[in-house]
Amino acid sequence: MATVPRLLQRLSLDLPIVQGPMTGSDTPQLAAAVSEAGGLGMLGCGMRSPQAMREAAAAVRAATRRPFGMNLFVLQTPSPDPATVRAAIDRLAPLYAELALAMPEPPAQWCEDFDAQLQALIAARPAVASFTFGLLSAAQVERVKHEAGSLVIGTATTVAEARAWAEAGADAVCASGMEGGGHRGSFLDLGSSSQIGTLALVPACVDALDVPVIAAGGIMDGRGIAAALALGAQAAQLGTAFLACPESAIGAAQRAAMARAEGSDTRITRAYSGRPARGIVNAMMEQLDAHADTLPPYPVQNALTAPLRRAAAAQGRADYLSLWAGQGVGLARALPAAQLVALLEREWRAACGRVAGDAQGA
Structure with a gap:
């Protein structure tokens, strides 16, 4: 009988399946459904206010007694130069005009206060x-463990980042390959050197660390889960796969764009938020990628494009949405989360059975 990975034992999980946090596109209903089905549901709280975080956690607990997780962006509140902000706003003027919107003013706050979110x-x-x-300090990691009793997982896109999290005291590291949709979790280097594929990143992190590794990036079905575990990961994190579930918060225009897309339709861009992220190519991405070297960093660009993206969603305009999706988008199944988890389990066990059968017949 196969040994249950210690990460699953510690969290009392039935399955090595983690739902990607998907900040802005997740819901308590999605997280609860994944947890109830035996995986680990996650709340993406990077853009939630402290009050919204409390409400979301309460909603998950009202729907399931199973374990779930919460994810935060490690950010310092920026103080951008006014001239930089004005130039960024002027650069967006044609896009605002296309959607018949008034030009924005700088927001009252660029992002949520991280210290308040952490509390x-x-x-x-x-x-x-x-x-x-980003990276928590060792003192912050210890505080989360001691005061919240939570298992701490850090996101890494390179072995160096994975080591940094392990040295800070993280209980596990999520090794996030460049195939994944949405924002890259990089913090030591946001450039091309951090664009490492899952197949190369995961075993390198497994070899470098003494803590469990969770594989992420391009994993869409049970075959991908089996492959991740074969590389030494103790669980697989899936984002785009769960984005297609009806419980996610994405609108009809994004669902239609996902249904049409293949992996070759995605690329990494700074257009929408100022931070590298993978999404389906559209008009907004192509227009702003021409100015990639001059876009302000996250969260400034993200805040300035937010009204555009909200209006595009209301108007059903996929060409001006941030269509976050990974290279596996063509394999997405629009199933309720519980059904998807059950299907992933069957596929994973079948893949493991095929590998075992092939090994015996060799």
Whole structure:
């Protein structure tokens, strides 16, 4: 009988399946459904206010007694130069005109206050506290463990980042390959050197660390889960696969774009948010990629394009949405989350059975 990975034992999980946090596109209903089905549901809280974090955690707990996690962006509140902000706004003028919107003013706040979010997470006491975009200090990691009782997972896109998280005291590391949709979790280097594929990144992290590794990036079905575990990961994190579920928060225009897309239709861009992220190519991406070297960093660009993206969603305009999706988007199944988890389990076990059968017949 196969040994249950210690990560699954610690979290009392039935399956090595983690739902990607998908900040802005996840819902408590999605997280609860995945957890109830035996995986680990996650709340993406990077853009949630502390009050919204409390409400989301309460909603998950009202729907399931199973473990779930909460994810935060590790960010410092920026103070951008006014001239930089004005230039960024002027650059967006044609896009605002296309959607018949008034030009925006700089927002009252560029992002949520991380310290307040961290306090809200600790108060919510999720089974898992995961972090991306940056690195917690060892003292912060210990505080989350001690005060919240949460297992701490750090996101890494290189072995160096994975080691940094392990040295800070993380209980596990999510090794995020460049195939994945949405924002890259890089924090030591946001350039091309951090664009490492899952197949290369995961075993390198497994070999370098003493803590469990979770594989992420381009995993869409049970075959991908089996492959991740064969590489030494103790679980697989799937984002785009769950984005297609009816419980996710994406609108009809994005669902239609996903249904038409293949992996070759996606690329990594800074257009929407100022931080490298993978999505389906559209008009907004192509227009702003021409100015990639001059776009302000996250969260400034993200805040300035937010009204555009909200209006595009309301108007059903996929050409001006941030269509986050990974290279596996062509394999997405628009199934309710519980059905998808059950299907992933069957596919994973079947893939393991095929590999075992092939090994015996060799």
